[in-house]
Amino acid sequence: MKYLVTGAAGFIGFYVAQRLCEQGHTVVGLDNLNDYYDVNLKHARLDILKQYSDEGESTKGTFEFVKIDLANREGIAELFSAQKFERVIHLAAQAGVRYSIENPLAYADSNLIGHLTILEGCRHNNIQHLVYASSSSVYGLNTKVPFSTGDSVDHPVSLYAATKKSNELMAHTYSHLYDIPTTGLRFFTVYGPWGRPDMAPMLFADAITAGRAIKVFNHGDMRRDFTYIDDIVEGIIRIQDVVPTKNTEWTVEHASAAKSSAPYSIYNIGNGNPVKLLDFIESMEDSLGVKAEKTLMPMQPGDVYQTYAEVEDLYKVTGHKATVAIDEGVANFVAWYKEFYKK
Template sequence: MKYLVTGAAGFIGSAVSERLCALGHKVVGIDNLNDYYQVSLKHDRLKRIEHEHFTFIELDLADREGIAGLFAEQKFDRVIHLAAQAGVRYSIDNPMAYADSNLVGHLTILEGCRHHKIQHLVYASSSSVYGLNQKMPFDTADSVDHPISLYAATKKSNELMAHTYSHLYGVPTTGLRFFTVYGPWGRPDMALFKFTNAIIKGDSIDVYNNGDMRRDFTYIDDIVEGIVRIQDVIPEKNIDWTVEQGSPATSSAPYKVYNIGNGSPVKLMDYIESLESSLGIEAKKNFMPMQPGDVYATYADTADLFKATGYKPQVNVREGVQAFVDWYKDYFKV
């Protein structure tokens, strides 16, 4: 089949593109190559996907005419929409960037899917939509009406927009709420990358909420496996579904939302200890209060995704952190 992958120079997008090509699919990847972090890393990710089935086009999601023209010209079968302005903390100081990428950009993709009869749109949501929820594990049947960052609010908005297009136009949509993805070729603004860089340099690392946090860290290969599998599980209409009796993760429209995570939260200090062990260096720790927009813990209930796809994460934190460290040392020659 022919896929559009948005955010193809990104951490997850590049890995998904590479996997789809290896499976024999044709992939057109787009990315605006913005400078939220070093563009050289994005270019190097793209070099990994040098494959006869892969075509890269530099294009901004907010370019309405450009995206419309892309859909008209390329005739995609399916779309995996992973591009977004990422980062909870960055959204505190740069809110407008999230409106352009995450709201306008999501709408241009929905419009392309609507007008060109796309078989299935899979898009990135986020565990951050759970906001003030405290019941663990997070379940897609739970209410997600109280986000605590603009980033989270845009991701919740993406789910609402997708449902509208599924209902009005019959576009099959699946949203995936990602839980703390990490691994080789990861984002430099994520904790593992920042911690590794600081520890190797001998600098201290900022440990928020005095280290009393838990995250459902999920290794990149496990995430890619889940995405590729869910592509083949196309939502269908369910005429018996009602708002009053049904889960908000499904609908009478061809619409579905899943958690995609490891399903096993890890203490932040245990994560740091795994990194120290892999590096053979003890970190200097600067204990800090909780940051605005952060949540104390994330924990995914992935039972629905497992039932639909057989998806079950295979990589534990110690293995995943070691794989990242090995990549980091090789990439940066340290």
């Protein structure tokens, strides 16, 4: 099968592209290689994927990299027309809750215009299934836990979250108007080897190994549904085979907001077992063998106290639940971090 994977040089996209190639599929990986974080890390991920290219020696699937910006309307349209993809896994986006406060316009280009160009590509090229990245941040001011896809997500607390909710609404419109099967995945705090430098595990590891104090927001009184990358990828690979279909019996008044009369679905993809931030830091200290100096800080604008995924719906259709415990996941991350950065 032929796939487009957007954000292929990114954290999750890299793993998904590699997994599809290992399964023997043809993968075109798209990324604009922007400098939101260290581009060298993105290139290092792509270097691993080169083993599946014409230059590599893999006898499994094939990988082709295309450098292009999602907001390039003509370029994306031409790519779809030329490549004849069968399925699309759309993971590219301008990430980061906090950065959306500093540079909001970047989110309009990547997350709104970029999502629309992908939807248009799917519309005009008979794509079998579009799986795309949403985010747990859409739950915003929700305090009822665990977060369920049936909950209201009308009160985001960051522009990033608002763009991700917009992505879900846009996808539903295209599913309704053009019968495009779409599945949105609300990711919960993904971590692991090859992770993003702007996220807590890398920030903590950098500071602790350098002897700097780590910033601990809300004075450490926070909980996150940390989900290891292998569990995320397993969920993505399985759900892209679960293609939504129309349901003429569905109604707004009496059915789940995560479904529709259109071929449309939304799922949480997380661990379902939130961890206290201070416990996560302790696990990092144990793996690094160094005690962290902590600077206690107030809650940051746009942040939330806790994330907690209800994951039964995803389990029912894929048979997969997260299996990697926090101590194992952190240890794997630290081992990779020490090797990659020569610490």
